[in-house]
Amino acid sequence: MAESWVNSAERIGSDLHLDLSGGGSRRAALIRALRTAVQDGRLAPGTRLPPYRSLAADLxxxxxxxxxxxAELVAEGWLTARQGSGTRVAERAAPPPGVRVPKRSAAAARPVHDLVQGRPDTGSFPRTxxxxAARRALTAAPNEAFGPGDPQGRFELRRALAAYLARxxxxxxxxxxIVVCSGFAHALRLLFGGPGGGAGGGVLRGPVAVEAYGLGFHRALLDxxxxxxxxxxxxxxxxxxxxxxxxxxxxxxLLLTPAHQFPTGGPLHPGRRSAAVDWGRTRGGLILEDDYDGEFRYDRExxxxxxxxxxxxxxxxxxVxxxxxxxxxxxxxxxPEHLVDAAVxxxxxxxxxxxxxDQLTLADLIxxxxxxxxxxxxxxxxxxRRDHLVTSLAERAPHITVTGIAAGLHAVLRLPPGTEASAVKAAAWRGVGVEGLSDYRHPAAPAGxxxxxxxxxxxxxxxxYAAAVEALCEVLPPPSGGRGNRGGAGDDSSPSGV
Structure with a gap:
């Protein structure tokens, strides 16, 4: 018998493939196979091996x-054997030979105070x-829900979304x-094709007009x-x-974030909303509306x-x-009705x-x-949290104007001209994860x-959160040419009005 699968209930219920080929005695073949399994990382440090009788019966x-x-592998240091604990893979100080352990780069390390936009508070996910909802949805789901389905998405979710979005x-x-996808990036790939865009290619063609400031990742997808x-x-x-x-x-x-411009903040003016629709009607163009945080409004209707x-x-x-x-x-x-089939x-x-x-669970949750x-x-x-940020800045850095705070999950702190790069660098030294506004500027847009x-x-x-805001205030640049005016950024600059 050249190869065998170890399937012992006494070995934590796991299967282990051992290659006993290669010539020599069964003892030598077994030693070689176990040593290789440890070297490859298939037998992790601390793993308990089957008792002699069980492994012998399996093989x-x-x-x-x-x-x-x-006994030979214990003597070599690959295994350890203790009375009452059985035989286990030795705890090795170094990783097994041939197993690559990726190094954690400084860029990949999470900051001490993470104030990078784009993510909700992960600890607030409604687990219960x-x-x-998952229990109710899976209990009520018909059997056909677990077979090949509709690429347009489950009807239960599309029905729930139609009612929720209307309301x-x-x-x-x-x-x-409605066509269910996995997020805005996936939607862009489906609409315009490109890598990972779907089996049928893109639905729309460019050029696409975009806001001068926006998410570079989305521009990269279009590129x-x-x-x-x-x-x-x-x-x-x-x-x-x-x-x-x-x-x-x-x-x-035309790609827009009309409810809350990303990242500068503020809604698109009603006259411009109408003008955009008129452009689409007269020129045969389409508006792509990115409603990325439409649920979160604070100081306005x-x-x-x-x-x-x-x-x-x-x-x-x-x-979501x-x-x-x-x-x-x-x-x-x-x-639009005429694009549904092409998108599917x-x-x-x-x-x-x-x-x-997950679709059925979200439908039930809604x-x-x-x-x-x-x-x-x-x-x-x-x-x-937004109020805490605004109050802290008013006390610690009253020369800094805050915008984009009537809605959404982020704010923009307007800095004195020429200070953005140094502020980002100072924040990094302090362990504060934050991004500069210029990171979001379209390459072809004027620097301004x-x-x-x-x-x-x-x-x-x-x-x-409080410690993160405190650390942020400590790295902001000092006043330049006066203390500034916190109320000078227009109707989206303070939590008190629109």
């Missing part, structure tokens, strides 16, 4: 042969509600217009799909959509989705990355699907009202004089 060899092999975001849709992006200038009213006509070439799509103005000219995209967790890979596209084809018949149990309750609870928590820090106040755990 069809004599008990004394196993005992001799164990999610578990209860909470003013979206006009039916379940038939990978060979889609040209053209920046639109921003001011206190959001993207200057009236400049669309001045952009070179036929612009086919919720701003409804642009999609509600014209469902045939807007692709509305959302996810901010409301629940980025680990729950669930998002959605609400599409791009998604393909296999693989690029969100987990069906239908039961627990999703709304979680969002309301987190809205209150994040508002308290927008120095600032993008501060994610949702990221730290509750117990560590």
């Amino acid at each position: 069809g060899i004599a008990r004394n042969t196993v005992a001799d092999a164990y 509600a999610w578990l209860a 909470a975001r003013g979206v006009r849709t039916t379940p038939e217009r 990978a799909a060979k889609v040209r992006t053209l920046p639109l200038a921003l001011d206190e009213h959001g993207a200057r959509v009236e400049e669309l006509a001045d952009l070179p070439g036929p612009v086919r799509a 919720p701003v409804g989705a642009v999609q509600g103005l014209d469902p045939e000219r807007v692709v509305y995209i959302g996810s 990355s901010k409301s629940l967790s980025p680990a729950v890979r669930l998002g959605w596209m609400v599409l 084809t791009a998604k393909g018949e296999r693989e690029a699907w969100a987990s069906v149990p 239908d039961s009202g627990h999703y709304d309750r979680h969002v309301r609870r987190m809205r209150q928590r994040y508002r308290r 004089e927008r120095d600032g820090l993008v501060v994610g106040y949702a990221t730290p755990p509750e117990h560590a």
Whole structure:
């Protein structure tokens, strides 16, 4: 017998493949196979091996042969044997030869005070509600839910989303217009193709007009799909959509964050929302609406989705990355009717699907009202955090203007011109994870004089938040040419008004 599988109930219920080929006696072959399993890392330090009798029975060899092999490996230091504890793989100070242990780079190390935007408080995930929803959903699910399904997404979730988005975001849709995906990035890949874009290729073509400040990762996805992006200038009213006509070439799509411009903050002015829709109607263009944190509004009435103005000219995209967790890979596209089939084809018949149990769980969470309750609870928590940040800055750095705080999970701290790079460097030395505003500027957009820090106040755990804000205040640049005016940033600069 050249090879065998060890399948002993006494060995913590695990299977172990041992190669007894290679010539020589059974004792030598067993020693060689066990030594190789330890070297390869398949037998981890501390693993208890089967008793002689069990392993001998599994391999069809004599008990004394196993005992001799164990004794030899104990003598060599590969195994340890203690009365009452059995035979175990030795605890080795160095990693087994041939096993590569990746080094943790300084760039990959988490900061002491994590104020990087884009992540909710992971400790606030509604574990109990999610578990209860999963139990209810899986108990009620039909058997066919666990077989090959619909790449458009489970109807239960699409129905729940259609009702929720209409109620909470003013979206006009039916379940038939919704395609479930794994988030905004996945939606971009499906719409424009590119690496990992789906079996059927892209649905739309470029060029795409984008806001002058936005997430570089999204621009990189479009670049990978060979889609040209053209920046639109921003001011206190959001993207200057009236400049669309001045952009070179036929612009086919417009990517906006109209409810809360990312990252500078503030909603798109109502006149510009209407102008964007009018552009789409007259030029045959499409608006891609990224509603990345639409649930979180603090000091103003919720701003409804642009999609509600014209469902045939807007692709509305959302996810649970901010409301629940980025680990729950669930998002959605609400599409014009004529794009639904093309989007499903791009998604393909296999693989690029969100987990069906997770879809059913989210549907139950929404239908039961627990999703709304979680969002309301987190809205209150994040508002308290935002107020703490604003109050601390008013006391410690009154020359710093804070914007983008009427909504969302992050704020922008406007800095004196020329101080952004030094502030980011000082923050890194202090262990404060924070990003400069210039990191989000489109490469083709004018540099301007927008120095600032993008501060994610949702990221730290509750117990560590006050210390993170304190550390942030310590690294901010001093006043330059006067103390400044905290109320001078427009209607989105303070928590007291709109």
